[in-house]
Amino acid sequence: MDTLPKTMTFSCLVKKGQCEIRKRPIPVLKDYDVLIKMKACNICTVDYQQFMGLREHQGYPMAGGHEGCGEIIALGDKVKDFKIGDMVALGYQGCGHCPACRSGHPSSCETFRSESEDGYKFGEFGFADYTVKSIDSLFKLNPNLDPSEAAFTEPLSTVLNGMKKLHVKPFETVVVIGAGPMGLLNALVARAYGARVIVSELLDPKLETARKMGFIVIDSKAEDPVKRVKEITDGEGADAVIGAVANTKAYDQGVQMLKDRYGRFLVFAAGYPEPELNISANDIHYKEMEIYGTYGGTNDDFEDAVKALSTGMINVSALVEAKYPLKDMQKAYQAAVDGNYRISIVFDEK
Structure with missing residues (x-):
C-alpha cells in the first residue's frame, strides 16, 4: 500500500x-x-x-x-x-x-x-x-x-482449551447440550477427537443444522434428553457432557446424562443471569465425577485452531x-x- x-x-x-x-x-x-x-x-x-x-x-x-x-x-x-x-x-x-x-x-x-x-x-x-x-x-x-x-480462530481456541481438559478419547460418547455456534463447534472438535457425538437442542433450525452436520440429535422439547442418552448408550450414560448453553435446567440434565462412574462435565458457557449448577457433593465423591470450567484459549490453543481451520480439518x-x-x-x-x-x-x- x-x-x-x-x-x-x-x-x-x-x-x-x-x-x-x-x-x-x-x-x-x-x-x-x-x-x-x-x-x-x-x-x-x-x-x-x-x-x-x-x-x-x-x-x-x-x-x-x-x-x-x-x-x-x-x-x-x-x-x-x-x-x-x-x-x-x-x-x-x-x-x-x-x-x-x-x-x-x-x-x-x-x-x-x-x-x-x-x-x-x-x-x-x-x-x-x-x-x-x-x-x-x-x-x-x-x-x-x-x-x-x-x-x-478465537472461538475454536476456546473450544480446544475445554476439550483438552476433558481428555476426550476415541470411541467415547460425548453429549453437547446446545446446537448454537459454540455448541456445534464443540461437537465438531469432539468428533475430530474420535468421539461419538450426541447433540441435544430444542430449537428446530438448530436441530436441522446439527442433523445436516451428521451428529446424533435429540429434540429436547419432544423427548426426555436424559432418557434418550441412556437409550443410545445402552443404559451406561455419556463419558462426557459439555454444557454449551448457560441454563440451569440444561446443566441439571447434563449431570444426569453422565455414566455412573468417572463421568466428566464441562461448564463451557457463561450466562447472564447466572445459571445454577446443582450437583451433589456426595455424587462427585462416590461417582468420582470430574467437573471442569473453561474460559478463553491459550496461545497453544490458538496455534491448534489455526491448523484445524487452515487445513480444513474443522469446517x-x-x-x-x-x-x-x-x-x-x-x-x-x-x-x-x-x-x-x-x-x-x-x-x-x-
Whole structure:
C-alpha cells in the first residue's frame, strides 16, 4: 500500500441497543506492532449480550470485536517473523511479560480487555477497517480461507482449551447440550477427537443444522434428553457432557446424562443471569465425577485452531449465518440477537 491510512473507522456500543460508527487516529506503531487491514470480525456472545443490556458491567463506550482476521499492511521497526501480506487471526493481547502472558495465558493478564488510552472499554477494535496489534497476539492463517470462517480462530481456541481438559478419547460418547455456534463447534472438535457425538437442542433450525452436520440429535422439547442418552448408550450414560448453553435446567440434565462412574462435565458457557449448577457433593465423591470450567484459549490453543481451520480439518462454513458491512452494524447486532449462528462483519469483501 503506497499511502498508509491515518484514521480508522470503527463501531462502538454507546448504550443498550445502540452502536455508533466513529473515527479515531490510527495509533503509532510500536517496535513490535503491525497495522492490519481487517477482513472480517464476527459478533460474539460477549458483544451482542452487551447490546441486549445483559453485560452492563463491561462498560461503555465498548469498542469490542475479538473474533477477527485481517491482512498485515505495515510493520513496526523490530517485526521479523511477520511480513506485509500475511493473513492473521486476532488473539488475546496481554502485557507480554507477566507470569500469565509468559506461560501462554494472556486471557489471565490484568491488562486483558482493558480500557484503551482514549477511554474505550474492552478496547479491542476488531469492528474496524484498520486496527493495530502487537505480534504476540497474532497467528498466521491460510490466506485462502474465507475471512468469516477464519474469524472462528478465537472461538475454536476456546473450544480446544475445554476439550483438552476433558481428555476426550476415541470411541467415547460425548453429549453437547446446545446446537448454537459454540455448541456445534464443540461437537465438531469432539468428533475430530474420535468421539461419538450426541447433540441435544430444542430449537428446530438448530436441530436441522446439527442433523445436516451428521451428529446424533435429540429434540429436547419432544423427548426426555436424559432418557434418550441412556437409550443410545445402552443404559451406561455419556463419558462426557459439555454444557454449551448457560441454563440451569440444561446443566441439571447434563449431570444426569453422565455414566455412573468417572463421568466428566464441562461448564463451557457463561450466562447472564447466572445459571445454577446443582450437583451433589456426595455424587462427585462416590461417582468420582470430574467437573471442569473453561474460559478463553491459550496461545497453544490458538496455534491448534489455526491448523484445524487452515487445513480444513474443522469446517465452520455452516456456522456463518449472514454477513454485513460495518456501516450496517446496528442491523448486524439485531441479526445476532435474533439469529442462530454467527453474524460476520466483513470489510472490502471480494
